[in-house]
Amino acid sequence: MDNEKAKLILQAYRPNGADASDPLFAEALDQAQRDPELKQWFEQQRRFDAAISRQLAHVAAPKSLLPIILSGAPKHPMDIPRRRWFYHMAWAASILFLVTLTGLWLNRFSPSPTVDFVSYRQDMTRFLSRFYTLEQETRGWPGMKSWLRGQFASETLAIPRGLLESNGLGCRTIKWNGRLPVLACFKKDGQIVHLFILPASDLPDRPAAGSTEWRQLGRWTTASWQDGGMLYLAATRAKASFLSQLLERYQG
Amino acid sequence: MDFEHIVRAYYELLYRFALNMTADPALAGDLTQQTFYTWARKGHTLRDPAKVKSWLTTILYREFLRQKRHANRYADTEIGNLEDELPVSESSPADQMDADLIVSALGEIDEIYRVPLSLFYLEEYSYKEIAELLKIPPGTVMSRLARGKELLRDRLTGVLKTSNIIPLPGKPLQARKSYGQ
Numbered sequence: 539m540d541n542e543k544a545k546l547i548l549q550a551y552r553p554n555g556a557d558a559s560d561p562l563f564a565e566a567l568d569q570a571q572r573d574p575e576l577k578q579w580f581e582q583q584r585r586f587d588a589a590i591s592r593q594l595a596h597v598a599a600p601k602s603l604l605p606i607i608l609s610g611a612p613k614h615p616m617d618i619p620r621r622r623w624f625y626h627m628a629w630a631a632s633i634l635f636l637v638t639l640t641g642l643w644l645n646r647f648s649p650s651p652t653v654d655f656v657s658y659r660q661d662m663t664r665f666l667s668r669f670y671t672l673e674q675e676t677r678g679w680p681g682m683k684s685w686l687r688g689q690f691a692s693e694t695l696a697i698p699r700g701l702l703e704s705n706g707l708g709c710r711t712i713k714w715n716g717r718l719p720v721l722a723c724f725k726k727d728g729q730i731v732h733l734f735i736l737p738a739s740d741l742p743d744r745p746a747a748g749s750t751e752w753r754q755l756g757r758w759t760t761a762s763w764q765d766g767g768m769l770y771l772a773a774t775r776a777k778a779s780f781l782s783q784l785l786e787r788y789q790g
Numbered sequence: 791m792d793f794e795h796i797v798r799a800y801y802e803l804l805y806r807f808a809l810n811m812t813a814d815p816a817l818a819g820d821l822t823q824q825t826f827y828t829w830a831r832k833g834h835t836l837r838d839p840a841k842v843k844s845w846l847t848t849i850l851y852r853e854f855l856r857q858k859r860h861a862n863r864y865a866d867t868e869i870g871n872l873e874d875e876l877p878v879s880e881s882s883p884a885d886q887m888d889a890d891l892i893v894s895a896l897g898e899i900d901e902i903y904r905v906p907l908s909l910f911y912l913e914e915y916s917y918k919e920i921a922e923l924l925k926i927p928p929g930t931v932m933s934r935l936a937r938g939k940e941l942l943r944d945r946l947t948g949v950l951k952t953s954n955i956i957p958l959p960g961k962p963l964q965a966r967k968s969y970g971q
Binding site for chain 2: 545546547549550552553554556557560583586587590591593594595596597598599600603604606607608
């Protein structure tokens with residue numbers, strides 16, 4: 539083996555020594571011990587690799603990422619599928635049925651997407667069920683407040699006090715049928731509460747002022763109300779009583 | 791294979807891999823989330839628990855390729871003012887800056903070198919595992935690592951002339967002296 543070949547092999551040798559027992563590297567490592575020039579090159583290479591790995595290992599994922607991923611955890615333990623033929627047939631039939639249904643549905647509704655409060659509430663919880671990132675991440679309410687002010691410069695926001703006293707995770711905007719609702723995320727007692735804010739005038743059939751409309755959508759508990767010209771939609775996977783407690787403090 | 795256990799075990803690793811590939815924290819977060827979303831739906835099809843890491847990495851890499859093909863979707867992604875709000879890492883500010891420089895330099899390298907290089911520097915994947923994951927021969931992994939490191943050194947050399955954080959092998963002594971060594 540010449541030095542060029544040895545160098546090519548040693549380039550793949552991980553700096554933490556995890557490849558020490560791999561026979562492919564044995565000859566090249568042995569040669570590096572015997573050849574001073576190759577040895578010097580390899581030592582420099584390892585220093586370089588170790589420095590890069592060390593620096594990259596310092597990169598931390600955003601703190602909000604873990605709770606957001608975990609908030610999408612499956613409710614039931616994942617089972618190993620039973621591979622029986624009728625399951626496959628059932629799946630195929632279900633898929634065929636869904637495809638047909640979707641085709642019919644799209645054919646009927648796609649020309650004009652529904653823009654009303656019910657579809658807004660449904661679409662926002664669907665949005666939460668998929669995963670998302672935040673444009674603005676924070677460690678508290680003050681950071682979120684200034685960001686939200688930038689989004690609704692001329693409006694007055696009335697965030698429930700119970701949420702203000704929670705940990706703020708961050709915010710983002712969402713594009714929805716030509717509207718730009720804003721999502722603000724909070725964490726309280728290990729539960730995440732998502733608050734969507736939209737100018738009330740964007741949805742003519744919004745809940746009446748002075749009342750809170752509660753609705754369970756799948757695993758999402760939602761509460762909607764309007765205040766000061768803004769429409770608020772809170773959604774959480776926690777129980778309704780938990781959300782109610784946060785909002786009661788506001789209403790009180 | 792409990793969802794939370796899997797997430798806690800691998801989300802940092804996957805985020806780093808995604809960040810090394812995209813050089814964009816928001817996209818890296820998206821990729822990481824999407825990977826676990828796929829795991830939540832399809833993870834039950836994996837029979838061998840020992841392959842969770844490579845399964846997740848493969849999913850993330852495929853998702854990266856898929857999103858790249860639909861890059862016009864990213865036109866809608868706006869990054870807010872993150873400078874003051876990014877989470878504090880355990881490292882010192884100087885270390886964090888250096889990591890940022892490396893991520894940025896990696897981002898400038900052609901993808902065919904960047905991806906194996908990113909996996910290599912995570913130190914979690916052998917050249918054989920990288921070859922399997924990227925579906926390329928082991929010899930190609932080695933040559934891409936060699937060329938990728940050369941490119942990375944070139945990118946970093948210009949930036950590091952005023953600092954002294956990383957020794958750069960294979961450069962003339964005169965050049966290395968300017969790094970304070």
